[in-house]
Amino acid sequence: MAGRPRDPDLEQRLLATAWSLLTSHGYDALTLTQVAAQSGAHRTDVYRRWRSKVRLVADVLDAYLPPVPDPDTGTLHGDLRAFAQDLAGAWDEPWNDGLVGFLADLRGDAEAGRTFRALAVRRSQPLVDAIARAVRRGEITEVPELPFVGNLLEGPVMHRRMFGGAPMTPEELDVVTWSVHRLLTGTTVKP
Numbered sequence: 001m002a003g004r005p006r007d008p009d010l011e012q013r014l015l016a017t018a019w020s021l022l023t024s025h026g027y028d029a030l031t032l033t034q035v036a037a038q039s040g041a042h043r044t045d046v047y048r049r050w051r052s053k054v055r056l057v058a059d060v061l062d063a064y065l066p067p068v069p070d071p072d073t074g075t076l077h078g079d080l081r082a083f084a085q086d087l088a089g090a091w092d093e094p095w096n097d098g099l100v101g102f103l104a105d106l107r108g109d110a111e112a113g114r115t116f117r118a119l120a121v122r123r124s125q126p127l128v129d130a131i132a133r134a135v136r137r138g139e140i141t142e143v144p145e146l147p148f149v150g151n152l153l154e155g156p157v158m159h160r161r162m163f164g165g166a167p168m169t170p171e172e173l174d175v176v177t178w179s180v181h182r183l184l185t186g187t188t189v190k191p
Helices: 010-025 032-039 043-049 053-064 076-091 094-106 110-123 125-137 146-162 170-185
Strands: none
Touching (some): 010 032, 032 043, 076 146, 076 170, 094 146
16 A cells, blocks of 8 residues: 655755744744644654754755855955855844754754755855955965854854844944955055
C-alpha cells in the first residue's frame, strides 16, 4: 500500500512559511509545529527535514536573505560606506531582534553552524571583490584578513542592534567606515 504521493513543492512551501513567520514574529516565537500548521503540512513533514528550529532557520536564511549588493563605487572608501549602509539597513529590520537566540542556538548545532557559515562566506564575496579592486587600483597594497574586515564593518552595527540601541546614524556609519578605511590603508588622517 503506497502512502500519499510526495509533494515536490513541500520543502519550498515550508521554507516560505518559516521565512514569513520569522520576519513577522521573530526567531524566539517561531515553532516547527507552527510552520507545519501554517503551511498545511504535518509536523512530521517538518521534523523529517529539520530536527530543530535552528536548522530550519539556517536553511531559511540561506534561501531568503537577499544578496549583498556589490556597489563598485570606484573607491575603497565608497565601497566600504555602501557596505556599511547596507548592513545597517539589514540589521534595522525588526525581526533581527530575535537573532540573539538563533546565534546562541547555532553554537549547539554543528550542521546549522556549517550552513550559516557557508552563507556568511557567500554573502561576504562582494566585500572580497571590493577589496580585490582596491588592491588593483593601488589603494591598498595587500589583501588583509578578509573575514576580519567584514567583522569590523558589521560588528558595531550588529552590536547596536543586539543590545537594543537605536539604529546607527549616518554620522556613526561614517565613523565606522573611516575607521576601517584607515586600518586598511594605513592612513591616520581623516579627510
